[in-house]
Amino acid sequence: MREDSDVAADYNEIFRLLTSGKPDNIQKLVDETHPADVLQAVQDIGDEDYRYLLVLPDDYLADVIDEAEDDDKYEILKVIDPGRIGSVLNRMSVDEIADLIRELEDDNKDAVVKSLLRGRTKTDVTKLLKYDEETAGGIMTTQFIAIYASNTVMRALNYLKTEVNAETSWYLYVVDKVTYKLMGVVSLRDLVMAPFDTLISDIMNDNVISVRTDLDQEAVARLFTKYGYAALPVVDENGRMVGIVTVDDVIDVINEEATEDIHRMGGIDKEEKIDGSVKDAVRSRLPWLVVNLATAILASSVIAKFNGTISQIVALSAVMTIISGMGGNAGTQSLTIVVRALSLNEIEKENGLRILGKEIVTGLINGLVIGALVSIIALFYDFNPWFGLISGVAMILNMLAAALAGYLIPIILEKVHVDPAIASSVFVTTVTDCLGFFFLLGLATIAMPHLR
Amino acid sequence: MREDSDVAADYNEIFRLLTSGKPDNIQKLVDETHPADVLQAVQDIGDEDYRYLLVLPDDYLADVIDEAEDDDKYEILKVIDPGRIGSVLNRMSVDEIADLIRELEDDNKDAVVKSLLRGRTKTDVTKLLKYDEETAGGIMTTQFIAIYASNTVMRALNYLKTEVNAETSWYLYVVDKVTYKLMGVVSLRDLVMAPFDTLISDIMNDNVISVRTDLDQEAVARLFTKYGYAALPVVDENGRMVGIVTVDDVIDVINEEATEDIHRMGGIDKEEKIDGSVKDAVRSRLPWLVVNLATAILASSVIAKFNGTISQIVALSAVMTIISGMGGNAGTQSLTIVVRALSLNEIEKENGLRILGKEIVTGLINGLVIGALVSIIALFYDFNPWFGLISGVAMILNMLAAALAGYLIPIILEKVHVDPAIASSVFVTTVTDCLGFFFLLGLATIAMPHLR
Numbered sequence: 001m002r003e004d005s006d007v008a009a010d011y012n013e014i015f016r017l018l019t020s021g022k023p024d025n026i027q028k029l030v031d032e033t034h035p036a037d038v039l040q041a042v043q044d045i046g047d048e049d050y051r052y053l054l055v056l057p058d059d060y061l062a063d064v065i066d067e068a069e070d071d072d073k074y075e076i077l078k079v080i081d082p083g084r085i086g087s088v089l090n091r092m093s094v095d096e097i098a099d100l101i102r103e104l105e106d107d108n109k110d111a112v113v114k115s116l117l118r119g120r121t122k123t124d125v126t127k128l129l130k131y132d133e134e135t136a137g138g139i140m141t142t143q144f145i146a147i148y149a150s151n152t153v154m155r156a157l158n159y160l161k162t163e164v165n166a167e168t169s170w171y172l173y174v175v176d177k178v179t180y181k182l183m184g185v186v187s188l189r190d191l192v193m194a195p196f197d198t199l200i201s202d203i204m205n206d207n208v209i210s211v212r213t214d215l216d217q218e219a220v221a222r223l224f225t226k227y228g229y230a231a232l233p234v235v236d237e238n239g240r241m242v243g244i245v246t247v248d249d250v251i252d253v254i255n256e257e258a259t260e261d262i263h264r265m266g267g268i269d270k271e272e273k274i275d276g277s278v279k280d281a282v283r284s285r286l287p288w289l290v291v292n293l294a295t296a297i298l299a300s301s302v303i304a305k306f307n308g309t310i311s312q313i314v315a316l317s318a319v320m321t322i323i324s325g326m327g328g329n330a331g332t333q334s335l336t337i338v339v340r341a342l343s344l345n346e347i348e349k350e351n352g353l354r355i356l357g358k359e360i361v362t363g364l365i366n367g368l369v370i371g372a373l374v375s376i377i378a379l380f381y382d383f384n385p386w387f388g389l390i391s392g393v394a395m396i397l398n399m400l401a402a403a404l405a406g407y408l409i410p411i412i413l414e415k416v417h418v419d420p421a422i423a424s425s426v427f428v429t430t431v432t433d434c435l436g437f438f439f440l441l442g443l444a445t446i447a448m449p450h451l452r
Numbered sequence: 453m454r455e456d457s458d459v460a461a462d463y464n465e466i467f468r469l470l471t472s473g474k475p476d477n478i479q480k481l482v483d484e485t486h487p488a489d490v491l492q493a494v495q496d497i498g499d500e501d502y503r504y505l506l507v508l509p510d511d512y513l514a515d516v517i518d519e520a521e522d523d524d525k526y527e528i529l530k531v532i533d534p535g536r537i538g539s540v541l542n543r544m545s546v547d548e549i550a551d552l553i554r555e556l557e558d559d560n561k562d563a564v565v566k567s568l569l570r571g572r573t574k575t576d577v578t579k580l581l582k583y584d585e586e587t588a589g590g591i592m593t594t595q596f597i598a599i600y601a602s603n604t605v606m607r608a609l610n611y612l613k614t615e616v617n618a619e620t621s622w623y624l625y626v627v628d629k630v631t632y633k634l635m636g637v638v639s640l641r642d643l644v645m646a647p648f649d650t651l652i653s654d655i656m657n658d659n660v661i662s663v664r665t666d667l668d669q670e671a672v673a674r675l676f677t678k679y680g681y682a683a684l685p686v687v688d689e690n691g692r693m694v695g696i697v698t699v700d701d702v703i704d705v706i707n708e709e710a711t712e713d714i715h716r717m718g719g720i721d722k723e724e725k726i727d728g729s730v731k732d733a734v735r736s737r738l739p740w741l742v743v744n745l746a747t748a749i750l751a752s753s754v755i756a757k758f759n760g761t762i763s764q765i766v767a768l769s770a771v772m773t774i775i776s777g778m779g780g781n782a783g784t785q786s787l788t789i790v791v792r793a794l795s796l797n798e799i800e801k802e803n804g805l806r807i808l809g810k811e812i813v814t815g816l817i818n819g820l821v822i823g824a825l826v827s828i829i830a831l832f833y834d835f836n837p838w839f840g841l842i843s844g845v846a847m848i849l850n851m852l853a854a855a856l857a858g859y860l861i862p863i864i865l866e867k868v869h870v871d872p873a874i875a876s877s878v879f880v881t882t883v884t885d886c887l888g889f890f891f892l893l894g895l896a897t898i899a900m901p902h903l904r
Binding site: 031032033034036040044157160161169170188189191192193207209224225226227228229230247248250251252254255258259261262263265266267268272274275276277278281282285286288289290292293296297299300301303304307310311314315317318319320321322324325326329330332333335336337338339340341344346347348350351354355358359361362365366369370373374377381429433437 | 483484485486488492496609612613621622640641643644645659661676677678679680681682698699700702703704706707710711713714715717718719720724726727728729730733734737738740741742744745748749751752753755756759762763766767769770771772773774776777778781782784785787788789790791792793796798799800802803806807810811813814817818821822825826829833881885889
């Protein structure tokens, strides 16, 4: 199979054209190169020195900034001459301007909106900034095409020619003339196929699926996943059409949310960057390590309670790490599938009990197999059948505990509105560590007469 | 913020219409309800008894099957009367038919293609089945719109009317008349905006980004993420246009790949289903537990080597679980960010060394903080300054080992073409367990005169 390197643009060549100082070469870039590739050339070859971008014309530079991540947008803007910023900014997509402004300090936000933005851009950005960043309102754009049901196809096509800034023209949204309520949708294809004098009301689909501005962005992403649309209209609480969410922004949301889940499950901050600073990494990880330290102390205090038992049968200290570790692994398996399923909304009242049953039986079967192996291994450390027996039984009990904890803890956390991705693993491994030590050392204490 | 439940379709109502036995109600569903919602109603309310779907007309039933997951597609097909299957099948999207056939036993594959498919569907599905499932060829559809550069806009628009099966008409692809090589692309919008007698060659964009059939689906997804297109053309090794990948399929790939990474990092099979059988769950998890058991034995054998030391200072057995566990947590943090970054192609030669440096310094700083805390905690188990000192030093050393292992192990695995998501955690925790025990018990053995 072919990999990325086979399809990557020639960044060295793009960077050469950009830095050649020849207007012809710049024009060639503008005509033939995707802004995302020019951005990447500067990031990979130009060592992220965004001053290289300043030779580009304003509208193309605006496109490049549109493509950049939110924090990089700000870095690019900083190298632009103050007299030029306004011109570039007003050529960007309004949703990208809003994302950029969200990155600024509070003091700067107002200043940028008031002094740099103009006309409809200013109005639209001001509207967008009112919405929570992680909702449909926060990821939508106001640059959509709205028409009336009483229009003819001809009139709609002519209107289309004037709306050059629309993010997408695949769908035209039909709104009420007075209330601006969303009434239906017409695909550009259906519009093109219809005779010029057809009324929009005759070809529009009035079963239009829309989302409200305050819908969580993950729920928006799930709607796109389910229906496969390229854009969805966004309405306010009165059903008035206020924007569209386009699929390219949804892809970013899906990638972002997956990264967040993976990071949280691994115990790091959802937004930690691979090439971030040491300070950010310490800040992201140290608090989590301290929380884990507290639970490690809990587990070790269980061991300390049984010091007397261990000092009589030292082989227990070698076996107990197997019992706790294997329980932790099995618990992690259960919580992994449960946490991911919660993320994708796959667990409901109807199937919850069945899944719990499956987890318990799976834990029992895996426990019997691993328990049998552990009891054999234990005999290598202390050749006493009783030692093998209690090791195996402790292992089976801990595997069952792991299955229960791995299922129930994420479900309970979700119920009490704590993100299961972030907190499940610490609770589950606390349970499997503490119970693992307790089962083994407790059984050993009871069976001591047979062990010595 | 609003959540899914606020936007979910009324599945009870859909199910009522579907099972009412009234033709009017079925027509209402066909006219007004998205096939994905009818499917979900049967899955949620109808307990996945797909016979409820049989009242739907063939073309709508085909749309419902298009929406189902690959294994559910097969389940639906099984309840359809043999005499009807052909008619339904030929109304499905060709890429979905190919996905369905991939689910069948080898013997059945040929039979379905030969006896049930007809005409162009048969030809196209046969072509699609030749490609590896996880490549551009495997996720593309052949239902795209191809035009010639010498056509006029008028002719292209007329051609559009005949191509009712195309998956998307947002882009029209310009191919060479003789070689069928991809020459350019025209968006439907540009087509609509141009006068009827304009030549396609005058309005087409000849800098079209395409992918080859054998490009890995993850690389395809990254191109969509980068460029934000709704579809990309697919060409064969001679540059001939053979299909398009649409963004809805790419969203499925992105979700699927994220689930696979999360599952692998948690030690379960990439395709284990939350509502699967006990048999599948055991098969997915037990092999991984056995691998982990082998490494747990390794770690416990390190402890066993120091039995003499532990029997003299029993408090070591309580502290050693903290040292190994905290090392495991820190190692998991490092490997999590590295594995996700590898998945997103964010680590390159240019930034590799800098990231390693960041990991080591972060490990050192976190090690100093956690090490200091551990040395204080140790004093509660054995009030001897030497005991606190060696506990703290062992902790710092293990945190450094965790940082190195958490970075280097995924990178090395990637280099030798082993999926870092699946194997990193077992190697990293083996390192932190074994070294954690070794550092603490080794230092204790050396310092024994001061500890007793």
